[in-house]
Amino acid sequence: MDVVKDTAEYEAWLGGICPLVPADLEYKHRQMVDPVNPFPYFRGTYYRWVRLWPAACPDMIDAPRVLAVGDLHLENFGTWRDEDGRLCWGVNDFDEVDELPYTNDLVRLAASARFAKKAGNLDIKLGAACEAILAGYRGCLEAGGRPFVLEEHHPHLRAAAMAAERDPPHFWAKLTALLKDTPVDPPAEARAVLTQALPAEGLNPSFRTRPRAGVGSLGRPRYVALVEWRGGWVCREAKAAAPSATARVAGVTDPAANRMAEAVARAVRCPDPFYRPGPRWVVRRLAPRCSRVELTHLAAADAERVLQGMGAETANVHLGTPQAGEKIRRDLDRRPAGWLEPAARAAADAVENDWAEWRRAAR
Numbered sequence: 001m002d003v004v005k006d007t008a009e010y011e012a013w014l015g016g017i018c019p020l021v022p023a024d025l026e027y028k029h030r031q032m033v034d035p036v037n038p039f040p041y042f043r044g045t046y047y048r049w050v051r052l053w054p055a056a057c058p059d060m061i062d063a064p065r066v067l068a069v070g071d072l073h074l075e076n077f078g079t080w081r082d083e084d085g086r087l088c089w090g091v092n093d094f095d096e097v098d099e100l101p102y103t104n105d106l107v108r109l110a111a112s113a114r115f116a117k118k119a120g121n122l123d124i125k126l127g128a129a130c131e132a133i134l135a136g137y138r139g140c141l142e143a144g145g146r147p148f149v150l151e152e153h154h155p156h157l158r159a160a161a162m163a164a165e166r167d168p169p170h171f172w173a174k175l176t177a178l179l180k181d182t183p184v185d186p187p188a189e190a191r192a193v194l195t196q197a198l199p200a201e202g203l204n205p206s207f208r209t210r211p212r213a214g215v216g217s218l219g220r221p222r223y224v225a226l227v228e229w230r231g232g233w234v235c236r237e238a239k240a241a242a243p244s245a246t247a248r249v250a251g252v253t254d255p256a257a258n259r260m261a262e263a264v265a266r267a268v269r270c271p272d273p274f275y276r277p278g279p280r281w282v283v284r285r286l287a288p289r290c291s292r293v294e295l296t297h298l299a300a301a302d303a304e305r306v307l308q309g310m311g312a313e314t315a316n317v318h319l320g321t322p323q324a325g326e327k328i329r330r331d332l333d334r335r336p337a338g339w340l341e342p343a344a345r346a347a348a349d350a351v352e353n354d355w356a357e358w359r360r361a362a363r
Contacts, residue, residue, distance in 0.1 A: 003048060003354050004361045010047040011219070013248050017255040018240035018280075020219045024211055028218035032355075033362045039115040039295070041355040043215040046071040046096050047245035048354055049347075053107060056350040057343045063101035063331050066321040067263050069314070070096030070244055071216055072105040073112035074122070077310060078292035079150070079161045080272035080285075088270045089148040089157050090313045092292045094260040094277060095217060098244040102328050103343070105314050109133055110344035111351065113307065121295040124303040130340040132304045134332075136311030141329055145268030145319045146312060156305035160293050168288040172233050175286060178208040179226060186223040190238045190281055194225040197236040197276065197283050203227050210237060214292075224286065235286040241279060256280065266320025269313075 001009075014020060031040040042049075049071075054061045069076065069091055078092030113129040116122035122129075140146050150158040184207050186194065191207065198205065205225035213222060220240040227234050243257040256279030264277060274285035284290075318324055 001051070003045075003358050006048060006051070007045075007358075010245065010248065013253075014219070014242055016253065017242045018220055021209075021211070021221060022219075025219040027212055028215065029362070031215060031218075033359055035359065037115075037119045038352055038355045039112070039119050040215055041358065042112065042115050042351050043073060043075065044218065045351075045354070046216055047248065049108065049351070050246050050249055052350040052354060053104065053347045056346040057103070057107055060103040060107060060343055061101055063103040064324065064327040065099050066102045066318040066324045066328070067097060067259060067266065068100040068102060068105045069094065069263075069317055070098055070100060070104065070246065072109045072314065074109070074116050074310070075112075075292055075295055077313065078290075080275065080290050081287075082149075082270040083273050086270065087150045087158075087161065087289060088272070089150055089154070089161060089293075089309070090269050091267075091317055093214075093216075094263050095242070095258075095282070096244040096246070097259045097263040098246040099259075100246065102318050102324070102331075105318070106133060106137065106311070106340060107343045107347050109310060109314065110340050111348040114344060114348045115351075116295055119295070122303050124307070126344060127338070127341050128304065129307050130338070130344060132307035133311035133314075134340055136308035136313075137315045138311075138329075138332060139308075140312035140315035141319070141325050144325065145316050147269045147316065148309065148313060149270060154309065156302040157309055159302075160306065161289055171288040175224075175235055176226065176233060178210065178224065179206060181208050183207060184209050184223065186238070187221075190221070190223050190240075193276070193278065193281050193283050194223065194236050194238050197274065197285070198225065198227065199229060199234060203229060203234075205234075205236075236274075236283060237286050238281045238283050241277065241282050263317065263320060268316040268319050 028044050032044050034040050076093050079089050082088050110130050114126050186207050205227035208224050210222040210224045222239045225236045243252050260277035276283040
């Protein structure tokens with residue numbers, strides 16, 4: 001199916017699950033036309049990936065299946081504070097979770113590294129990036145999982161997490177600028193989950209829309225609740241939930257048929273106590289260093305070590321599927337050396353051809 005028709009049908013399907021924001025969809029489409037950088041297109045079109053990558057990598061699709069991230073890429077990692085207040089790092093978005101070959105996540109992560117290098121945000125060749133991802137992935141599988149706590153360990157990840165743009169004054173100046181916008185009245189269910197997520201009862205937050213956050217979920221309604229509490233700002237975000245794009249291909253129409261909560265609960269990690277994926281709304285805390293780590297934060301990082309960490313965290317998620325570790329290790333052992341690089345190239349080439357088709361149609 002051509003990209004224009006598929007995009008229209010995907011957005012019609014999504015619009016049947018939750019009301020969409022036309023201005024945000026139009027902005028997303030403009031981002032996808034970027035004439036130089038394919039990364040925004042790649043991030044914004046997971047619904048195309050689910051069609052493209054099986055054809056580009058046919059020898060990957062029979063790999064053992066796990067509850068996978070699905071839409072995995074370099075900007076799908078971030079930080080949060082756990083129950084003990086420790087700074088943790090890992091996968092930041094589970095919107096597209098579904099049961100998939102474990103290779104889906106590895107190939108997509110490696111393909112994103114290729115796009116990031118083209119954009120000048122990652123200084124590492126694709127072959128070396130693939131080696132780092134696989135080394136981290138296999139090492140974590142063999143260890144049975146390793147949560148990432150950045151207090152005294154992982155200085156390469158901590159450096160990216162501590163980027164100046166994520167400092168409290170900068171963060172809150174940007175977020176509280178939303179208060180200049182017109183107040184909104186969220187749907188009753190969104191208002192309820194936002195209010196329940198605040199740190200105390202009886203607070204009277206200001207509600208605003210949060211437009212143009214991320215790329216993949218642009219177009220879905222997003223609301224924030226902002227309130228000053230005991231000397232500082234507090235913010236919670238609610239984003240409309242939907243089933244994965246893979247569920248759409250399978251004909252699923254149940255709005256609540258997502259598996260986010262299941263994946264988060266199973267993964268080997270120190271949980272984020274404020275991340276609450278529900279059947280209709282995904283709620284999270286917005287705070288300094290409690291958000292995704294963007295590509296610009298990775299530009300000066302130790303790329304090889306960061307990619308090893310991303311591979312390891314991917315294994316942490318996959319290990320949430322019972323008996324997955326041994327099945328995946330056996331499958332990895334039978335694959336030829338260097339298998340991930342040609343797979344990532346093939347998948348990235350398919351995405352770039354799709355991107356070129358989208359740009360031609362947009363002229």
